[in-house]
Amino acid sequence: MASKNSNKTFCCYYKNISYMKADEKLMIASSKRVVIKIGSNVLTQDNGLNLNVIGSISRQISMLMDKKIEVILVSSGAMASGIKKIGLSKRPDEIPKRQAVAAVGQAGLIMEYEKAFERFDKKVAQILLTSDDLSNRKRYLNARNTIYTLLSWKVVPVINENDTVAIEEIKFGDNDNLAAMIALLLDADILITLTDIEGLYDKDPRNNPEASLIPTVESISKNLEKLAGGIAGPLGTGGMLTKIMAAKKVTAAGIPMIIAKGEKPDILTRLFAGEKHGTFFVPKKGRLSRKKCWIGYSLKPQGAVIIDDGAVSAIINEGKSLLPGGVIGVEGEFKEGAPVEFCNSNNEVIGMGLVNYSSADIIKIMGLKTSRIKEKLGHKPYDEIIHRDNLALTAECR
Structure with a gap:
């Protein structure tokens, strides 16, 4: 210094x-x-x-x-x-x-x-x-x-x-x-x-x-x-x-x-x-709740999703879930239910969550409104990529 x-x-x-x-x-x-x-x-x-x-x-x-x-x-x-x-x-x-x-x-x-x-x-x-x-x-x-x-x-x-x-x-x-x-x-x-x-x-x-x-x-x-x-x-x-x-x-x-x-x-x-x-x-x-402690610190990430500034703000400041529209990139290959890091556009880790969709499906629907999920995938089990109950903020922003 x-x-x-x-x-x-x-x-x-x-x-x-x-x-x-x-x-x-x-x-x-x-x-x-x-x-x-x-x-x-x-x-x-x-x-x-x-x-x-x-x-x-x-x-x-x-x-x-x-x-x-x-x-x-x-x-x-x-x-x-x-x-x-x-x-x-x-x-x-x-x-x-x-x-x-x-x-x-x-x-x-x-x-x-x-x-x-x-x-x-x-x-x-x-x-x-x-x-x-x-x-x-x-x-x-x-x-x-x-x-x-x-x-x-x-x-x-x-x-x-x-x-x-x-x-x-x-x-x-x-x-x-x-x-x-x-x-x-x-x-x-x-x-x-x-x-x-x-x-x-x-x-x-x-x-x-x-x-x-x-x-x-x-x-x-x-x-x-x-x-x-x-x-x-x-x-x-x-x-x-x-x-x-x-x-x-x-x-x-x-x-x-x-x-x-x-x-x-x-x-x-x-x-x-x-x-x-x-x-x-x-x-x-x-x-943090016990479940969020487990998600945030006990699991090893199997990949990452990159999210835009709007999604970062919504998750940190409003406690929102991560929707497809906020995703701008995907790293690694993972299945539905996998623990995945979510990062900002500078690739800084914001937290960890359990995804509702596989990496292949997220790539298909990222950037879209939730109303278009079924159109792209043929089915729509969830609106959220990661539900707020299944994500934990682990960065200093918390």
Whole structure:
């Protein structure tokens, strides 16, 4: 970023405050269901698990549970645990070996959590997921119901990606994304991501002493994403950018998020006591419905439709459905009922929806009034390309 514009650029992202704003404090204090994600860098020590951190986090979560707060834990650390148990010097390069190491390590990870929580008379349950589990509506609902049942039993769900069976097509990619998906799945009140640095900085604080913490982010711009892309995480699969993308998902759905330093003493209890730590991401007003969260963030797009400015305005500002007249282009091949992105004329993604027509049929009727659908196709099951009940806005415009 150009230095002369740096202050002007950043003022639209955050407000440089040292105290917790009243609404931030209220959002945290009123949270009754919390997703907590712990990163690899926090959990790892000497190529193995940091048992002190596991013990501390387990104690703090137990204290929150004693205050009637439901906690879902998304935990990295399986790879580090497996490397230590097998006696390897580093993470293997080959995918089958990495998956085997994760399988060994996952057992060790859940065992350590079980021992740590047992000290506070709490039980844990292991849940391993792939993105395929959440893209299938039936399995999505089954996963949600299982986790709800565990929470009703006062059991801590410990969730991780099922690395042993995951292939590229069904991977979440990183636990930041997984944590965001779980927060959406369970309609959480807040997502807290614990990492190895204090929060989001304007530069990488590990190699730049002039770096400044950004305490509050009110909107996530392309410039902010670019900034975060330069702050990597050496041990995990995700750096700061994956955390920003997770924040983008949950805040668009109306859920706040915090990035904070996981090794800071009593970080969770201090946050819930009203202390300001890390970076707080302000959520958009209004919550997406559970169905729209599933459409917008759990499904993988099978194509895209390009829509004109009038259709963009009607969908965003008036809550309208997408009609054939607003479509100006189609990308990819897909069938009726497929999840499809809809983009503006600059190819910027506005949201995701379930289409009522195949790509071939949309090409035939795009730009036309609904009265001409039957003339072109020989039938007219729907007026809408995407009904408003089956579309979710995922862009900053929401």
